[in-house]
Amino acid sequence: MQAPNYYAAPGFDRAALRRRDGEWLRNAAADPRSLFVPVWRSQNLVIEIDGAGPRATLLTGAAAAAIHESAVDERLSRGELVLLGLVEDRAHFALDVSALEAPLEMLRSPALEAAGIEAAPGGIDVRFADLRQLGGRLERHEGALLALARAMLFWHSRHRFCGVCGAPTRSKEAGYMRRCTDPACKAMHFPRTDPAVIMLVTDGDRALLGRNKNFPVAAMYSTLAGFVEPGEALEDAVAREVLEETAIRVAAVQYHSSQPWPFPANIMLGFYAEAATTAISLDDGELADARWFERDWLLSHEDDDTFRMPRRDSIARRLIEDWLHGRV
């Protein structure tokens, strides 16, 4: 089997069968061995010690309770507490601290404690960070855990009201369902993940890379990508996106792998596609540039101000690297 993509957590025990077990949940949330992943307005808590690279900060129940006064039941029913799963029999929860105006003041000490540091001698950076900005510098299992916590709490923040009738919703099943509180409606809403296709189009020893108008990193070229639409097979979404963005038609389309991408709520479905035509036209205005790049040029080029590869934690980079090194 292939190595997992970053943000994936193969074998992680989501403990789905526990989600409807109210007593188990309350006990787990009160268990001093349980751990809590704090999320503040889609940012995750990380610690960096003497520039050694960021690590995830998980809080104990005591720390979580201290910063969050409401009872476990209330936090569960508001969706501020979401079961993530079990790691070696220790329950892990996502803890929404978005209501705090200055969460770091309350969390700096627990974060240092969790890292086993008593004093704070300087050289220590505790902060809430956008996981996207960390670019894969966390260990993969930590990145996956923070990504899951962020994704679940983002979903809750977007579904506080019922789309069918407008009434408030309430979290159920440890955070994996929200139900409308209007007795005449009672609509159920489930976590949302948006499938997107991402594809490296090739023509023999050339690969098609594009520069999106909205890429935050200057000179970054990447694979094409786009959301799967209702009523569309993945393979047809690949062909449509490539056609819309570059006017290129593809022939054979081959699945590679998938990657959770909680920015904010996607799963990236990676493909290779062989070009059937090669003339590029930037029709839909999404790309600032798109070009064919020779394999040898890509293999020898170092990132510079004229051309950068996509970030190392992305499936885009994986698709390119695997193709460059013949692992296709």
Add this chain to the structure above:
Amino acid sequence: MQAPNYYAAPGFDRAALRRRDGEWLRNAAADPRSLFVPVWRSQNLVIEIDGAGPRATLLTGAAAAAIHESAVDERLSRGELVLLGLVEDRAHFALDVSALEAPLEMLRSPALEAAGIEAAPGGIDVRFADLRQLGGRLERHEGALLALARAMLFWHSRHRFCGVCGAPTRSKEAGYMRRCTDPACKAMHFPRTDPAVIMLVTDGDRALLGRNKNFPVAAMYSTLAGFVEPGEALEDAVAREVLEETAIRVAAVQYHSSQPWPFPANIMLGFYAEAATTAISLDDGELADARWFERDWLLSHEDDDTFRMPRRDSIARRLIEDWLHGRV
């Protein structure tokens, strides 16, 4: 390339670049050559003539206007009119007629007209039907068009209010976005498609099929399936679902193909998985039964009251048939 799965529409022109072109949209909706796919409370309009099999009924603009008095702009902004795409330069729209109490009274004549039938000599059945019940008896391109219309209008019906703040939303971009009408919120909501994995687990010449407690068809055994969760790669969702439902662990997982499945809003992502263990335990209570079936037995068995295959329009059937006949 593989033959497309039922409900997929390879090459269908969704005309995505026209969605923000208000003038083009109004003209297209008023064009007498345009066609409208009526949907009533998630049911599609079909006609059957002398038992020759159902066909989709598409209305002309005149018929659509007659049953729907509001102006084009209004219908577009309420999401009652959604651009589906172009078929040979003719715009196709989904038309929501759910507000009508007895839509057939108004649509029987236009339906006969669309089918080129002047009188109604009997033997003709015009009705709103659940696409799921038709089980692939429509031609594939018609099934795909009706599926898309149904999926888009279902999404609108579920997102009339903003999940972030509870205010009403309004349809934009020909039905491909809804925006919150509260000026302090203005949240954008996009069509939703829920990814689900569906997998045939094999152990040499045996395949694992299960009988879901909720299957409407007696004695139907099918592949296992389940929704992909936030933060989860497809391959990990396959392993988790098989483990949860049957306690079987899988080794290699191999992608097969995908299928739009608008019942109500899914895309099915088909896989083969090799069993690493073979003892079955129905842990999560979702299955009434699960068993290993020998290839030879499956090849020789006719559907009867003790065992039926999944419906022919499903990717489940496709996964089984391709494995049975060595097309893996």
